[in-house]
Each structure stands twice: as structure tokens, then as C-alpha cells.
Amino acid sequence: MRLTFKTLACVLGLTVVSSIACADVTENWTKSCASCHGKDGGGHTKAGRMAGVKDLSNADYQNTFTDADAAKQIKDGLQDKNGKIRMKAFAETLSDSDIKDLVAYVRTLKK
Template sequence: MKTRLALLLSLSLASAAHAEDSVAEIWTAKCKSCHGPDGRAQTQMGKKEAIVDMSQPAWQQAQTDADIREAIAEGSPRNKKMKPYKDKLTPQQIDALVAYIRGMKKG
């Protein structure tokens, strides 16, 4: 019984770690070139397009999860160069990106 519980716990932790790796990989592949590794948009494209710093507390507070989800799925209403990802990412991947962005808060 203890062995089974330990195995289930190990698998859940491994799965959570893999999910975190997966969202980081998605961020790197799809978002990082404009938004930067930390959401601050201090990239060539981020500066050129005046992309907002998503780590700012004011931005984090002003945006709902639904707002962020919609911008990822449908494209940015503020910047037409950000195309929709609804056909490229699953709803679960979009939700994972929302949580990833929420983790970018400046402390």
C-alpha cells in the first residue's frame, strides 16, 4: 500500500514537473521572442511594438485571466501583429500560459 502511494505521488510530481517544462517550452517557442523570457518585453520586437511589461503589478491587476486567455486565443486587440493561437494551442496549453504569465509578477 505504501509503495503504491509513493509511486502515485512520484508520478504526480513528475507529471507536474513535465507540465511546467511544457509550458516553459511553449513560452520559449511562441512568446519569448516578443515578450522576453520574463514577460518584460525587453526584446527587439517588444521594444519596437511597445509591448507591455506583463510583470508589472498594475498590468497583472488590470488583466483578468479571461482577458489574457482571449489575447492568446484570439490575438491581441492592442497589437495586430500578435496572431491568434487558438488553432495552434490546446485550451489546456492556453490555460497553462495564463498561469505562467501570472507567475511573472514582480515581487
């Protein structure tokens, strides 16, 4: 598992570092992702069930996508074959570096 120092600082809640560096992957996760994926990635939310999310804390599921796949999907979103949006696209709202941090954060949810 690859972890940036920043992610690690966020996860461990190192307040000294997080006040500067952690701008703010956990906040982005809570704000933009947890509604579907759940705080712990388990996806046990109403919106998550409706969208049909899978359990991001599951190691086998995490092995099905690369960091690049994940970043692309966060950017472009995901639609079903009828064009219905399953996961929103975040290219407009999140920077590349936010997205990179979120991918690293998702990796930390793996149990």
C-alpha cells in the same frame, strides 16, 4: 495569485513532475511568447519593442486584465485599429489547456 500544481512544478523545475505534467508551459512560453514578451515577461526584446508590449512582470499591468481577458487575447490575438497585428492569435497552435497554463504562467512572472 492562483497557481496550478503543474505551473508550480514547472517554475520550480521539479523534474520528476515536469517530465510528465509539464508538457510544457515553459517550452510554449519560450517558443511562442518570449520573442516579444521576453523570458521574464519584461518585454525587452526587439520584437517586443516593435509590437509595443507592456511589462508583464509589472503587478499594476497584470491587474488591468483578468485571466479570461488574457486567455481570450492569446486565442484571438490583438490588432491595432488599422487591423495591423500586434499580438498573434494562437487558437490554431495552442490547445485550451495550453492557453490556461500560459495564463497561469504569466501570473508567475509578476514581481
